[in-house]
Amino acid sequence: MAKLYEYQGKQILKSVKIPIPQGAVAGSVEDALSAANSIGYPVVVKIQTWSTGRNAVGGVKFADNDDELKGHVEKMLGMKIGNFSVESVLVEKKIAIKREFFAGFILNDTDKCPMLLFSSRGGSGIEEIAKEYPESVATMKIDFFDGFRPFEAISLVKKTGVDSRTATAIGSILVKMYQGMKKSDARSFEVNPLVQLEDGKIMAADCHVVIDDYAVYRHPEFGIEIAREFDRPPTELERIAYMVEKNDYRGTFFFFQMNEADKEENVIGFHGAGGGGSMMSMNAVSENECKIANFCDTSGNPPASKVYRAAKVILSQPGIKGYFASGSGVASQEQFHSARGFVKAFLEENIDIPCSLRLGGNSEDLAIEILEQYLGDKDVSIKGFGKNDSPDKVMKHLIEGMEKNEGKGHKITPFLLPDVYTCDYSFETMTGSIHVETAKCAECESKACIESCIQKILKIENGAPVLAIDTKDAKKGKCIECLACELACMTNGKGALKVVFPIDGLKEYRENLMKGE
Amino acid sequence: MSIIITKENRVIVQGITGREGQVRTKLMREYGSNIVGGVTPGRGGEAVQDLPVFDTVKELVETLGPVDTSVVFVPAHLVKDAAIEAILAGIKLLVIVPDRVPVHDVIEIAAHAKKHNADFIGPNTLGVLSVDEGILGMIGGKASSARAWFKKGNVGVTSRSGGITSSISYYLSKSGVGLSTIVHVGGDGVIGMPHNRVMELFEQDPQTELIVMFGEIGTSQEEAVAEMMKTGKLTKPVVAYIGGKGAKEGTRFSHAGAIVEGNKGSWEGKVTALREAGAHVVEDFQEIPAKVLEVLGKK
Numbered sequence: 001m002a003k004l005y006e007y008q009g010k011q012i013l014k015s016v017k018i019p020i021p022q023g024a025v026a027g028s029v030e031d032a033l034s035a036a037n038s039i040g041y042p043v044v045v046k047i048q049t050w051s052t053g054r055n056a057v058g059g060v061k062f063a064d065n066d067d068e069l070k071g072h073v074e075k076m077l078g079m080k081i082g083n084f085s086v087e088s089v090l091v092e093k094k095i096a097i098k099r100e101f102f103a104g105f106i107l108n109d110t111d112k113c114p115m116l117l118f119s120s121r122g123g124s125g126i127e128e129i130a131k132e133y134p135e136s137v138a139t140m141k142i143d144f145f146d147g148f149r150p151f152e153a154i155s156l157v158k159k160t161g162v163d164s165r166t167a168t169a170i171g172s173i174l175v176k177m178y179q180g181m182k183k184s185d186a187r188s189f190e191v192n193p194l195v196q197l198e199d200g201k202i203m204a205a206d207c208h209v210v211i212d213d214y215a216v217y218r219h220p221e222f223g224i225e226i227a228r229e230f231d232r233p234p235t236e237l238e239r240i241a242y243m244v245e246k247n248d249y250r251g252t253f254f255f256f257q258m259n260e261a262d263k264e265e266n267v268i269g270f271h272g273a274g275g276g277g278s279m280m281s282m283n284a285v286s287e288n289e290c291k292i293a294n295f296c297d298t299s300g301n302p303p304a305s306k307v308y309r310a311a312k313v314i315l316s317q318p319g320i321k322g323y324f325a326s327g328s329g330v331a332s333q334e335q336f337h338s339a340r341g342f343v344k345a346f347l348e349e350n351i352d353i354p355c356s357l358r359l360g361g362n363s364e365d366l367a368i369e370i371l372e373q374y375l376g377d378k379d380v381s382i383k384g385f386g387k388n389d390s391p392d393k394v395m396k397h398l399i400e401g402m403e404k405n406e407g408k409g410h411k412i413t414p415f416l417l418p419d420v421y422t423c424d425y426s427f428e429t430m431t432g433s434i435h436v437e438t439a440k441c442a443e444c445e446s447k448a449c450i451e452s453c454i455q456k457i458l459k460i461e462n463g464a465p466v467l468a469i470d471t472k473d474a475k476k477g478k479c480i481e482c483l484a485c486e487l488a489c490m491t492n493g494k495g496a497l498k499v500v501f502p503i504d505g506l507k508e509y510r511e512n513l514m515k516g517e
Numbered sequence: 518m519s520i521i522i523t524k525e526n527r528v529i530v531q532g533i534t535g536r537e538g539q540v541r542t543k544l545m546r547e548y549g550s551n552i553v554g555g556v557t558p559g560r561g562g563e564a565v566q567d568l569p570v571f572d573t574v575k576e577l578v579e580t581l582g583p584v585d586t587s588v589v590f591v592p593a594h595l596v597k598d599a600a601i602e603a604i605l606a607g608i609k610l611l612v613i614v615p616d617r618v619p620v621h622d623v624i625e626i627a628a629h630a631k632k633h634n635a636d637f638i639g640p641n642t643l644g645v646l647s648v649d650e651g652i653l654g655m656i657g658g659k660a661s662s663a664r665a666w667f668k669k670g671n672v673g674v675t676s677r678s679g680g681i682t683s684s685i686s687y688y689l690s691k692s693g694v695g696l697s698t699i700v701h702v703g704g705d706g707v708i709g710m711p712h713n714r715v716m717e718l719f720e721q722d723p724q725t726e727l728i729v730m731f732g733e734i735g736t737s738q739e740e741a742v743a744e745m746m747k748t749g750k751l752t753k754p755v756v757a758y759i760g761g762k763g764a765k766e767g768t769r770f771s772h773a774g775a776i777v778e779g780n781k782g783s784w785e786g787k788v789t790a791l792r793e794a795g796a797h798v799v800e801d802f803q804e805i806p807a808k809v810l811e812v813l814g815k816k
Contacts, residue, residue, distance in 0.1 A: 052772075102772070102773075104772060104773030106773045106774045106777065107624065107706070107707060109706055109737060109738075110711075110737055110741065112623070112624055112628075112709075113624060113628070114624070115773075115777065117777060127772055139777065144624060145628060145632065185619055187706075188774060190773060208772075212619055214593065214619045215619035215620070215621065217594075218619070249592065250536075252617075274678060274679060274680030274681070275678055275680075276677070276678025276679075276681035276731065277680040277681060277684065279760050280681075280802055299679075299680070301537070301655075328679075328680020328681050328683060328684045329684040329687075330680070330683040330684040330687040331658070331680060331683070332643060332655050332656060332657055332658035332662075333658055334658065361683075362658040387684070388691075390803065480536070
């Protein structure tokens with residue numbers, strides 16, 4: 001849920017011509033003072049946070065002069081609200097309020113339409129007020145084709161005991177709010193309080209707007225960094241993960257961090273696949289008295305490259321004692337893609353913690369075999385499981401592995417991309433590149449790379465593999481980044497073919513981690 | 518019988534030339550769905566797996582005759598136009614597979630569907646499978662897997678999680694419980710055919726004797742099913758599991774939502790409503806097959 005700050009919501013209100021108090025956002029005392037001086041005292045200054053109930057924590061103050069304002073803003077900037085610290089304040093002209101109302105649009109999932117809720121009693125504690133005075137609350141569902149018109153708004157407001165003149169003024173604001181909601185792709189669009197001033201005018205004093213995560217791409221103007229709900233600012237690693245997701249539409253990759261690893265507890269890296277299956281797999285983690293360092297979900301048929309990157313991100317958490325991957329158990333997607341992603345990541349990392357991977361679904365036998373083939377000889381236990389193995393069983397196997405590994409935590413290593421210095425042929429894929437050292441291919445009899453390519457986009461030319469299709473098509477997605485060619489070349493060829501999937505920011509991130517250690 | 522998809526449906530694929538479109542067309546056909554053609558703007562006149570491709574749905578219908586169902590595999594930002602195009606061409610059932618479709622687009626699709634008396638499943642759905650009849654979407658991934666995993670019988674499945682749709686159905690089949698139709702209603706907040714709409718179809722389906730429902734926290738679908746049971750609109754037994762018991766209560770971001778929805782959406786609210794209505798709610802996912810056997814009197 002991408003929430004907007006009050007000042008951003010008010011920009012939408014302004015754009016649909018709903019009156020708002022004159023004001024400006026400020027990130028420093030100087031900016032606040034200059035805003036106040038251009039507006040004129042008295043002013044109100046409000047912290048910009050996503051939480052409600054700002055008044056109770058001293059987040060809303062009035063000021064009559066520079067000294068008062070300076071005192072307030074100094075206290076406000078940097079103030080801790082939950083896990084966030086206040087970075088900006090909104091300075092506004094103080095308004096003379098006669099009466100407060102509430103107006104909110106939400107989306108109704110039953111009727112699949114926007115719905116308006118209006119209350120002639122607004123302000124803080126609106127949920128309690130609505131219960132206590134049901135006669136002051138009215139709701140209306142809005143038909144997509146009919147739209148929402150002033151006469152409907154006026155009669156709705158009048159139902160709550162508001163006089164004709166005021167109801168008419170409010171009605172025109174409500175119609176504009178509906179336009180603002182649609183225009184901004186909001187899931188929820190609230191003005192509380194909507195106020196009547198001493199002179200009778202209607203104005204939006206505060207607002208809460210939540211933008212649909214899936215529509216954030218249409219609204220660069222809001223500067224939403226990560227279109228997901230966080231109760232704290234995103235970590236650096238979450239930012240890195242989000243960029244991976246943003247740059248690759250195939251499948252989904254969701255990552256957030258939950259617990260820091262510590263020596264006493266069993267904190268593990270978690271890699272789910274699919275929401276329902278992930279939730280059940282996490283139950284198995286807590287029932288076995290382990291904690292997860294992170295939540296991660298790669299689903300919707302992601303390419304091997306995405307699973308690889310997810311694994312590299314998870315393995316950027318120092319001290320995790322194990323790696324647990326578990327999805328719904330019966331995946332429709334071909335599980336060897338995920339298996340190859342894991343293999344490449346674990347080989348590059350020279351994996352030092354046990355990994356139990358529940359890969360039930362299509363071609364699970366092949367997926368399990370791939371893991372065994374490439375990682376079976378590791379000092380730590382790396383094992384794949386199928387659809388008849390419950391999450392609990394897989395977790396218990398992981399715990400055994402962690403005990404055998406004497407509870408050692410994962411050590412962070414530098415983030416190194418494969419060395420392609422000696423390669424003389426390469427082409428780009430959707431999110432990476434493939435490189436070949438053709439001199440080695442001359443000695444190769446298997447040409448395993450060609451056979452392994454299910455897309456059949458490689459051919460042999462002068463004894464080495466080259467693209468059999470246009471390079472543009474390979475980049476557009478004809479190469480599905482399945483990693484089969486690299487693994488085949490490693491086993492049956494001469495190790496001449498290398499696949500590079502960069503992850504922006506991860507190299508620096510790990511360097512900083514290692515400096516800190 | 519079974520619901521939503523049988524061998525009789527005449528089905529098209531929108532986005533048939535894309536990565537997913539091609540792979541899933543193969544799956545659906547090999548399992549038994551009657552796919553008659555596909556649409557990709559700019560690719561009219563081509564063929565995918567010997568199926569004719571058209572630039573528009575209208576051209577397809579004019580050439581091939583009426584179509585019952587369209588499965589939509591276009592990128593999320595193009596879904597709205599593709600879906601409305603299909604509805605305006607007279608198609609009455611859509612399966613919208615992609616995820617990340619903006620919710621206001623879904624609302625617009627829903628408005629057109631209602632006006633033209635059409636239904637849609639999804640968005641963000643793995644699809645629908647009627648055992649030994651057909652698939653719409655991508656359940657099973659491969660026809661051979663779908664045949665091996667899902668056995669024919671009298672239990673219907675409706676689920677809000679794609680992966681769980683397959684896994685419940687597999688574990689039921691493995692326990693000797695056969696299936697009629699399995700439906701992934703879609704993972705988003707606003708979807709075309711929520712649990713309660715699927716239940717209406719199962720109630721009328723002579724093949725289905727019992728329905729397994731995988732619910733989740735959020736939305737009011739499960740409460741609507743409880744209401745149907747209370748008012749006699751759903752008389753067949755329901756075995757239900759609600760996911761998300763341990764999940765942190767979603768941050769309330771909307772006062773209006775809280776006022777309108779009250780206790781709806783919470784785990785406790787859903788479980789209580791369903792139990793009061795007479796559903797068999799299990800709290801351990803692994804218990805579902807045993808509970809189904811018990812209710813069917815086979816244990």
